[in-house]
Amino acid sequence: MQGYLTLATGAPLYFEAVANLALSIRLNDPSRPLSLLCDKPSKLPEKYRSYFDQLIELPAHPTYSGCGDKIRMPLYSPYEETIFIDSDCLIAKADMDRHWKKMSSSFWGMPGGKTTSGQWYGKSIESMMRSEGVPYIVQMNSGVFFFRQGKKLKSLIADAMALAEADGSDIHIGHRGVAGQLADEPIWGVLMARHNIAPIEYQASEGSVSVSTYLAKGVKVDVLSGMCEMKKSTGFHILGRFLSKGWVQHSPSVPHFVAFEPTQSYAAIVNEIRSYFSLEGFSFKGL
Numbered sequence: 001m002q003g004y005l006t007l008a009t010g011a012p013l014y015f016e017a018v019a020n021l022a023l024s025i026r027l028n029d030p031s032r033p034l035s036l037l038c039d040k041p042s043k044l045p046e047k048y049r050s051y052f053d054q055l056i057e058l059p060a061h062p063t064y065s066g067c068g069d070k071i072r073m074p075l076y077s078p079y080e081e082t083i084f085i086d087s088d089c090l091i092a093k094a095d096m097d098r099h100w101k102k103m104s105s106s107f108w109g110m111p112g113g114k115t116t117s118g119q120w121y122g123k124s125i126e127s128m129m130r131s132e133g134v135p136y137i138v139q140m141n142s143g144v145f146f147f148r149q150g151k152k153l154k155s156l157i158a159d160a161m162a163l164a165e166a167d168g169s170d171i172h173i174g175h176r177g178v179a180g181q182l183a184d185e186p187i188w189g190v191l192m193a194r195h196n197i198a199p200i201e202y203q204a205s206e207g208s209v210s211v212s213t214y215l216a217k218g219v220k221v222d223v224l225s226g227m228c229e230m231k232k233s234t235g236f237h238i239l240g241r242f243l244s245k246g247w248v249q250h251s252p253s254v255p256h257f258v259a260f261e262p263t264q265s266y267a268a269i270v271n272e273i274r275s276y277f278s279l280e281g282f283s284f285k286g287l
Contacts, residue, residue: 068182112140
């Protein structure tokens with residue numbers, strides 16, 4: 001069976017966000033089930049329960065929290081084939097079948113690209129390669145990715161957890177500088193190289209499965225009509241975010257509102273969805 005899995009732990013904001021994601025799935029891919037992996041199922045308000053097929057409790061572990069929980073997350077999926085989606089994403093288009101087909105060409109389908117230079121999470125790619133003994137790093141955004149149950153997946157997750165739990169690794173990087181919240185992406189980037197797993201590559205013209213709103217401009221999303229547009233830079237000349245080298249138009253199926261930004265746009269978009277389902281509005285106040 002194919003199904004979606006998302007994750008919510010900690011603050012109420014993330015449980016409101018997974019409800020927004022669930023509504024977008026019910027609109028644009030209602031044939032596939034959705035499960036929520038969370039620290040406490042009781043945190044999900046009763047009014048949202050019917051939009052999820054399963055609530056799965058994630059046991060506490062001293063190594064993992066926040067995005068770090070994604071490292072062990074595949075162990076808890078109830079589906080033979082899973083697309084994981086971060087809580088700050090929405091499915092904006094009813095064309096997910098083509099992404100399931102493309103990303104399921106291997107047991108692990110994570111969009112991204114191979115790189116051997118530059119900076120990532122404030123660290124040198126070259127130094128990460130040297131410390132982990134890999135010929136390249138797969139650089140990606142892990143907001144949306146595919147995996148299939150089996151021996152290969154178990155081996156990959158075992159290696160990921162061993163790397164996460166090892167002392168003093170050069171890729172033990174705090175997600176957004178949060179102490180104790182391990183960033184999952186550098187670990188996947190190293191292990192995809194070590195396991196010789198090719199990243200899933202998209203051309204902007206075909207419509208990627210997901211593009212993040214981070215440093216994007218012209219973000220326009222309407223989940224009810226199936227519209228999603230934004231422009232992303234091809235690179236920056238200064239400090240990785242200033243003086244763009246050029247802009248490319250994207251039309252992804254799953255916009256990833258990293259840290260829910262731009263917050264006003266995100267709130268307006270999800271409130272249209274909530275109104276369609278006759279639910280009360282969403283607001284960041286008090287969350």
